[in-house]
Amino acid sequence: MSDCVGFLGAGNMASALAGGLLARGHVPSDLMLADPLPAVLAEHARRGCRTSSDNAELVQQAQILVLAVKPQMLAAVLAPLAERLRERRPLIISIVAGATIEGIAQLLGGGAWAIVRAMPNTPALVQSAATGYYCSPQVSEAQRQQAQQILSAVGLALCVEDEALIDAVTALSGSGPAYFFLVMQAMQQAGMALGLDARTARSLTLQTALGAAQMAVTADVGVDELRRRVTSPGGTTEAAIAVLSSAGLVESFDRALHAAQARAAELGRQLQEAAR
Numbered sequence: 001m002s003d004c005v006g007f008l009g010a011g012n013m014a015s016a017l018a019g020g021l022l023a024r025g026h027v028p029s030d031l032m033l034a035d036p037l038p039a040v041l042a043e044h045a046r047r048g049c050r051t052s053s054d055n056a057e058l059v060q061q062a063q064i065l066v067l068a069v070k071p072q073m074l075a076a077v078l079a080p081l082a083e084r085l086r087e088r089r090p091l092i093i094s095i096v097a098g099a100t101i102e103g104i105a106q107l108l109g110g111g112a113w114a115i116v117r118a119m120p121n122t123p124a125l126v127q128s129a130a131t132g133y134y135c136s137p138q139v140s141e142a143q144r145q146q147a148q149q150i151l152s153a154v155g156l157a158l159c160v161e162d163e164a165l166i167d168a169v170t171a172l173s174g175s176g177p178a179y180f181f182l183v184m185q186a187m188q189q190a191g192m193a194l195g196l197d198a199r200t201a202r203s204l205t206l207q208t209a210l211g212a213a214q215m216a217v218t219a220d221v222g223v224d225e226l227r228r229r230v231t232s233p234g235g236t237t238e239a240a241i242a243v244l245s246s247a248g249l250v251e252s253f254d255r256a257l258h259a260a261q262a263r264a265a266e267l268g269r270q271l272q273e274a275a276r
């Protein structure tokens, strides 16, 4: 890929994506980052990336523009760039939570745009993201592949066929790391209640989570079968699973993800109204 990829905002996620692309052999000078903070840009410049504190300069040079500012900043950031963007028509990849394709297009003066709306998650910071993305109808197959290449530089990236599913992605993988952190916290505390010291409980919990995830990712069977295989009738695992099941764990996850999905849709509506 020799198109210039420009990041509007050089914070945590943009830095993770740029770092992932560099780690995969992307030419540093084909990456450009714009941000108001010189200290943020200095680190990227040191790695050979182009940087600017002027968003208009970024827009002038980028064929692919990654929107990576905070949601509440988006309208103010795009307004002065809209005219230049209408002339240049780059592929736009937005990772801005809650910003819809229609909302972004409105901020750019309306009409149809090639926009990829993506929802990565925090493990992008350690190159282990799970990202779902949706492409507006104007995105060509070649552009979709470019977006796939950029987003998968920090982990898994999967395309969904309906923009409304981005709220489901947000509920599942966007917020998902916190669910696992909560489970790990609960296991750690329970291990300590059984007499293990904090360090041992923590290490055993984290390694168990990592090992289980690695097994699940590499196995040729589903997680239900993996669980069945480690649950001997009358054994210790069965005793624990019975408690979790009777406490309604599965139903709780169902309700939790529905709540997160509804909240994601609501926040998206609020963002769109605030930008009007």
Ligand SMILES: NC(=O)c1ccc[n+]([C@@H]2O[C@H](COP(=O)([O-])OP(=O)(O)OC[C@H]3O[C@@H](n4cnc5c(N)ncnc54)[C@H](OP(=O)(O)O)[C@@H]3O)[C@@H](O)[C@H]2O)c1
Pocket (backbone or CB within 6 Å): 008, 009, 010, 011, 012, 013, 014, 034, 035, 036, 037, 040, 055, 067, 068, 069, 070, 071, 073, 077, 095, 096, 097, 119, 120, 121, 122, 123, 174
């Ligand atoms: N972190 C996650 O796990 C995650 C997951 C999914 C989606 N996202 C989305 O990713 C986006 C970025 O999140 P983040 O965690 O990377 O936030 P972040 O670290 O705060 O990055 C945003 C960057 O944009 C800069 N910025 C502010 N105003 C600007 C302007 N006028 N022009 C150019 N840059 C400007 C900020 O600079 P200052 O620090 O000076 O304000 C900051 O460096 C958000 O929209 C978020 O919804 C994040």
